Amino acid sequence: MRESDYPMRPTWLEINVDAITNNVKQIRRYLAPSCELMAVVKANAYGHGATGVAKVALQAGASRLAVATLGEAVELRLSGLACPILVLGYTPARLAPEAMHHHITLTVYDYASVMAFQQAAAAAGQSITVHIKINTGMNRLGLSVQDAPQFLQAIQHLTGVEVEGIFTHFATSDLADKRFADQQFHRFSQLLAQLEQAGLRPPIAHAANSAALITMPQTHLQMVRAGIALYGLHPDPEETRLPESFQPALQWKAQIAHLLHIQPGDSVSYGQEFVAKQPMTVAVMPVGYADGFPRTAHNWQNVLIAGQAAPIIGRICMDQTMVDVTHIVMHAGPLTQGDEIVLIGRQGTAAISVDEIAKRLQTNNYDVVSRILSRTPRIFVKGANSLP
Ligand SMILES: Cc1ncc(COP(=O)(O)O)c(C=O)c1O
Numbered sequence: 337m338r339e340s341d342y343p344m345r346p347t348w349l350e351i352n353v354d355a356i357t358n359n360v361k362q363i364r365r366y367l368a369p370s371c372e373l374m375a376v377v378k379a380n381a382y383g384h385g386a387t388g389v390a391k392v393a394l395q396a397g398a399s400r401l402a403v404a405t406l407g408e409a410v411e412l413r414l415s416g417l418a419c420p421i422l423v424l425g426y427t428p429a430r431l432a433p434e435a436m437h438h439h440i441t442l443t444v445y446d447y448a449s450v451m452a453f454q455q456a457a458a459a460a461g462q463s464i465t466v467h468i469k470i471n472t473g474m475n476r477l478g479l480s481v482q483d484a485p486q487f488l489q490a491i492q493h494l495t496g497v498e499v500e501g502i503f504t505h506f507a508t509s510d511l512a513d514k515r516f517a518d519q520q521f522h523r524f525s526q527l528l529a530q531l532e533q534a535g536l537r538p539p540i541a542h543a544a545n546s547a548a549l550i551t552m553p554q555t556h557l558q559m560v561r562a563g564i565a566l567y568g569l570h571p572d573p574e575e576t577r578l579p580e581s582f583q584p585a586l587q588w589k590a591q592i593a594h595l596l597h598i599q600p601g602d603s604v605s606y607g608q609e610f611v612a613k614q615p616m617t618v619a620v621m622p623v624g625y626a627d628g629f630p631r632t633a634h635n636w637q638n639v640l641i642a643g644q645a646a647p648i649i650g651r652i653c654m655d656q657t658m659v660d661v662t663h664i665v666m667h668a669g670p671l672t673q674g675d676e677i678v679l680i681g682r683q684g685t686a687a688i689s690v691d692e693i694a695k696r697l698q699t700n701n702y703d704v705v706s707r708i709l710s711r712t713p714r715i716f717v718k719g720a721n722s723l724p
Pocket of ligand 1: 376424505544545546547561562563564565571
């Protein structure tokens with residue numbers, strides 16, 4: 337790695353292309369050849385970088401993409417991706433022309449929205465493709481199972497509205513206890529059977545997220561929507577773990593911005609919350625809360641430098657964080673500006689996993705990675721550890 341190849345900031349995410357390719361292939365091994373894989377790349381591909389991940393996933397065996405918002409979908413389309421892209425969230429009718437212009441598929445679950453979409457389609461002389469969302473127990477977005485047949489009956493002949501799909505979402509498929517997920521799937525299956533009989537079943541039915549695609553094969557239907565497994569992260573680290581064949585794709589690295597020596601009584605950072613009790617060596621890390629490195633009481637706690645844990649000291653700033661490297665300098669030798677820091681990933685024999693950070697932050701692994709803000713460059717590398 338030449339100095340000139342470093343990203344534009346002394347902190348970056350390394351996204352392992354081979355890991356994503358591998359994970360897509362592992363997912364496909366669970367699926368019948370006819371079952372489509374929709375790669376869920378919302379929230380900047382759970383922080384991994386949406387366009388880069390989408391391209392790799394499509395090459396490796398996914399055929400469609402899902403995002404949360406129309407803006408995310410348009411960004412992918414403008415990056416040159418031609419595959420179907422589904423917006424999973426709410427899209428106000430005023431955005432229908434933009435969706436049609438970019439051939440983006442929208443989720444609908446109410447009659448007023450479909451009618452507004454139809455009017456927009458007629459005005460533009462185009463048609464709009466939609467998937468119907470059914471609420472089977474998550475009680476987030478969706479039309480009730482009871483209302484669905486009448487709804488589909490009412491919209492089936494609308495010109496300019498193509499109903500391509502119907503889907504639901506599980507609330508508990510990541511738990512070992514599948515009773516509620518089974519109940520949700522039972523409600524959805526009954527509805528599909530009823531629609532089939534009435535000649536109203538849309539061609540693509542989908543329900544499974546990562547946890548369900550691995551642990552509930554009966555839910556695969558015509559397509560699965562995989563997010564967290566693509567990234568090699570466990571749907572739940574205790575109750576639904578991925579097999580060993582999956583690999584985490586993300587590492588977060590930085591370089592030491594500055595080293596300083598402080599004396600007993602010297603304080604570090606805003607508010608003087610940390611005061612040294614003995615002579616210390618402090619490393620400044622060029623990462624702060626405006627990178628998605630939380631300033632809250634439950635924080636990262638430590639990072640890796642020279643293969644050892646360096647604890648955070650003092651308040652985390654917007655762009656910088658100080659860490660104690662006294663013990664590292666004493667035992668492992670001198671450090672210099674530019675030396676590697678690992679926030680997530682491996683360094684020598686030490687490692688910090690996303691699940692470990694999730695525990696420290698008292699949250700889940702989805703939250704840890706998706707909160708890493710976009711000003712941190714994402715570098716796509718082949719194989720692990722290819723940047724020093
Ligand atoms: C509607 C919907 N489908 C699929 C997914 C993907 O879930 P997972 O990342 O657990 O595979 C999500 C993510 O939260 C979602 O909201």
